[in-house]
Amino acid sequence: MKEPEVNLELALEHGLTEEEYKTICERLGRTPTFTELGIFSVMWSEHCSYKNSIALLKTLPRSGGRLLVGAGEENAGLVDIGDGMAVAFKIESHNHPSAVEPYQGAATGVGGILRDIFTMGARPIACLNSLRFGALDDPRTRYLFEGVVKGIADYGNCFGVPTVGGEVYFDESYKYNPLVNAMAIGIVNTNRTASAVAKGEGNPVMIVGSSTGRDGIHGATFASEEISEKSESKRPSVQVGDPFTEKLLLEATLEIIKEDLIVGIQDMGAAGISCSTSEMSAKGKSGMDINLDMVPLREENMTAYEIMLSESQERMLVVVKKGKEERVKEIFDKWDLNCEIIGYVTDEPLLKIKHHNELKASIPPYDLVLGGGAPVYYREVKEPEYLKEITKLDYNEIPEPECISEVFEKIFSSPNIASKNWVYEQYDSMVRTNTVVGPGSDAAVIRIKDTQKAIAATTDCNGRYVYLNPKEGTKIAVAEAARNVVCSGAVPLAITNCLNFGNPYKPEMYWTFKKAIEGMGEACRFFNTPVTGGNVSFYNESPDRAVYPTPVIGMVGIIENIDNVTTAEFKDTGDLIYLLGEDYEEIGGSEYLKIQHNTVKGNIPRIDLQTEKDLHNLILELIEKKVIKSAHDISEGGVMVALAECCIINKEKPVGAKVHIPVKSREDFSFFSESQSRVIVSVSPENKEAFEQIASKSFTPYTFLGETTDKIFSVNDQYQFKLEHLIKLYYSSISEKMNIG
Template sequence: MQKEPKVTLDLALEHGLTAEEFEKIKDYLGRVPTFTELGVYSVMWSEHCSYKNSIRVLKTLPNTGPQLLVGAGEENAGLVDIGDGLACAFKIESHNHPSAVEPYQGAATGVGGIHRDIFTMGARPIAALNSLRFGSLDTPRVRYLLEGVVHGIADYGNSFGVPTVAGDIFFDPAYEGNPLVNAMSVGVVKAGETASAIAPGPGNPVIIVGASTGRDGIHGATFASEEISEASEAKRPSVQVGDPFMEKLLLEATLEALKTGAIAGIQDMGAAGISCSSSEMSAKSRTGMRINLDLAPQRESGMTAYEMLLSESQERMLIVAHKGREQEILDVFEKWDVSAAIIGEVTDTGDVEYWMHEELKARIPADSLVLGGGAPVYERETARPAYLDVKHSFDFSTLPDETDYQSALLKLLSSPNIASKRWVFEQYDHMVRTNTVVGPGASDAGVVRIKGTRKALVVKTDCNGRYVHLNPRKGGQIAVAEAARNVVCSGAKPLAITNCLNFGNPYKPEVYWVFKEAVGGMGDACKTLNTPVTGGNVSFYNENPKGAVFPTPTIGMLGLIDNLSKQLMTPGYKEAGQLVCYLGAKRTGLGGSEYLSWNHGLTEGDAPAFDLAYEAKFQAFLLEIIRARLVQSAHDCSDGGLITTLAEKSIFSGMGAVIDITALQSYSGSSLRECLFSEAQSGAVVSVAKQHLTDLIKASENAGIACTRLGVTGGDDLNVDKLIGISVETLHRCYEEAIPSKMKTGAGAEI
């Protein structure tokens, strides 16, 4: 039997705790903690689990609404009423740090973990999304990371059998060395049949189900709460290892076991493993647990209590059964050939007790470990970054004149941020389960039918970190608004969001100021657009030796189509001879644009022009005309500006158009370059049958939204004034070949 080391302040500091936190632990326990107890506190009080540096800011977000069935943070995932006696459970989380050192397993286990959050609610996952950020594809290390992450997502998701229907991916040197890997899952459950992460009823047995416990993932939560450095490579043991086939069996067994009514509470074992699930379930019910770790199936011999409690081995869950009905649960898991073992019982002490080899290894008040209980809560120092004034004062008149707009467009289409992501999404199975109506790369958002109804869920992840870097408040607003706009362009009403907040070190005042401002902007937009926050994830310490990543508050937006046969909208032109119109705000400013970054190598200016009140009015109008079938296609103007929107509409449909932007330029009062490349928000390009133009113009006048005629669809070329005359085939080739050609420049190498 291994002898535990003596617990000292130095050992606590090595575990990522502060001196003040160590004193607080001693106050809670009335003594010096044991080594095992110190380990439990270190993971439960890590940023990843406790949200100690973010919870006060998160509480400012709007988190209520008639469509929400549970409050933010109350359960493993958000739950939204979608009618017909159904509810949608959805959530997004990060797996950034594991993916930085072991991209395949880091991404794979991120997918597995987020799906477990959904089916522990009693919901069956029906769709997956992801949001990825990497450095420059010119860097071999980045190609290695991209390859590993995409393969990890694909192999796990495809084997698990849930379609990946949408997502987004962005490349910028700011993410060099610290990629962002955010995974989202969406599930459906009958209202009233959801499960809760609780531990009621002293005497109720506690059951661990799923995979055996091993040494993988130990201190994974702590690892996710520190900056990436060269030493991070030595922390590969902190990266979990996933088994999608086990998770598939676990899914089916769990959903069947829930139907028996024998389960009183259930929680996924993600970050911090047994420590987290046992303490959070106990704290929520104001009960306790007595756990015998000897009874938990172990993958490796000689494991200590410390290792058992901190292990983040995947595909495990903790169940509290109604006393006397535990055999029903054990029988279901045996049927599915999934391990299930009774390892303890619920108590009324308020403490979580962990025993091993007939010795009490830890006794901790459950409430002292958790968010909202005894876990520390901080308000960090803030300071507005000095770089903002420098960026905002950039003189755009110093840009060289644009003399060849056709070449500029082709160069822009070759940007990995604009170009087709087919190389990525074709590795994902997006048609499994046959519910996918619109998959990745085909529209502004993913669309999944709800079988047995006329409804469909429309889902999207989005965030432009460059905007947030240049103007945190406005960038946070735009992240929500653009995700909602993409959902609206597909014909759906936005309902609610989940979020994954990726930022740098919160102990740096400039980083924390940006965090607070970005969250404030998100809150502004959610209130205005009536899309409350259902929950999500905070990921701090996304830094490398060169500095923090772009602040990236990724938004996962959920929308609903009531009648799929009448309301679905896609971006491509439908027929030749239809009119092309621009709807929305003026096209002004080049700040933060992909044109400025990719074509000129500059990240300067303010975030794009944006008026939140106008955006709300614009989205309501856009949804109204789509539902009235006044338009045949719709595609929002975002990355790359108007010219990219026009090019993509031709690429998606294989049909050209003749465009004259004179009227739009006059309306905008902008330069030609701004009109084409500005990423000003609240705009979309639609196509409309000639007989509906009068009705569209009337509707736009009533709504106070400008409608500007641009041209007509048809032919094999995209012609824009006398500036651009290029075949759709050439546009398509440039758009499709950009990322594959980068990946072929040399296989990604682990460097």
């Protein structure tokens, strides 16, 4: 095949700017080859280089706490959990591919994040996800929703890792651009971790796993542009996953790490061989001589350009210790996987790519990578005009509802509040038998085998809040993630993030992103939960609009004694119900305003980080001293929704409640307020004194609400709901909408 002439026009077609193309020519001292242009275009794409975000990301707390590696240094974050063990975890987006091909887009998102975990030497123990779609009355939204959930379920179930939690939200802003964020967690011995590094002249470089095809070429570039009508033609950019091959790859990878046969290993995700060769070389301050003739291919006549840019799944690049090649090959042969030497590490910091005896690329790897020679931009910022309007809300003009019961039922059955059982019942959440608390609770809890420890994990973000107030909304996302982990009995350790935003070249969007980063940094420093890394996904826009800015927080916490695991549901009748924290009748950006008044306006709830931390300390003390039987945080929908959830989260054994919710000015405001730093707990009567003694000494106010009862949820002696009716509303809402037509 005759390669096209490389010039500015071709560079622009590849998504590079004129300035970037000039820089490449200057760095190389010549016009790049076609293959080099392809490599630069993917490595300098937003998806790989973080060129418009890295400067701001570096302001986040990226070390400290129990972190064993700095943010972004390895394939995933690594946090010490004691006794010679560490938890590896990370979250990443697969938004653009899922918008075009929902099943494979979501499936390969799961596959990619799992590889990031086991290339650290960690065995994956759980997956979570954070999903956003348009309104469910739209047929295309239902198609995307169904495909994404099936893709996640099939990959995770076939691979054999439990999907234990996550979140799903529906809003018109995500109609054409769904968000599919996948998180994975693994456990590793601290003396058996692997690194994504290439060093040691003469050490062989091996490609292992699946063969290479044309799927996914320019996937990283595709993820760095807005969704448009042309996106459907990008279907070839969506990779195809094979979970059975990945399961074999997992076992083989852990075996070569355990036997200490390798120097470094990296997953081939975005940008394929281009990314793994350049990043590993740059990290080791070395180079590589690569011969693409040795790469196992599954399609004929592939060019050097195509081989370097292919994003075929289930592949790794491994730098093997000299002399250990045969043993590595033996292990991969045993697992029936490709394992070929495609080159060698060199001391000269140059990535040389040969194909059919021709030198196709010769690039200093440092010039390609994030933190190296890749461009770094500070974009123009401008506060969005819309904020001045939408934060104005005269609460006196909001009409009081005629029937609180009807409003409550409407909110309780709305897709954002209702049970996501239609989703998680498709997941195998119990495989490997270590799931202590699965989907549907505040946080998932996974037992660590042969210990008394457990890991709690959650994903959290309210995009509406961030839209209305980027900085405070992101602080709330961190605080809520920590609160959910604490309610399960865990001490928060660290976060990973998936930052889903619109086009960074729009000053209003970049201002929003900057403010979100400020809020995240402030909250993470306060809670001592450093950022281990994650993912930035820009260009989440359709021709109509951008998605709500959605900085998803994935948080993990440690439970030292599994007996301290706490869940949200009421356990027995006759228990006392208390509210920890204070209500300020805050309904700005609330589910109530959206569902009842179809508006997203107002000032969002305030968040005071010290108040939040005081609440965490109180809950952890109450759990440690075995004083409370349940804990459930109050978030979307307010206290009335949270109480009803406590009654029916365990639908096999629902427990009623007779409560009196204090009303400050109006029932609708008090019942559906989303004031932060609040938790509902239940206490057995014999622990009443102990509870009130501990709570009285804390900085957190508490209010007695009532008692657990049988079969009825009763509020303020005025509103009564049978539990079977609430169960039907809560558990059937989404499945009924998905069965339309």
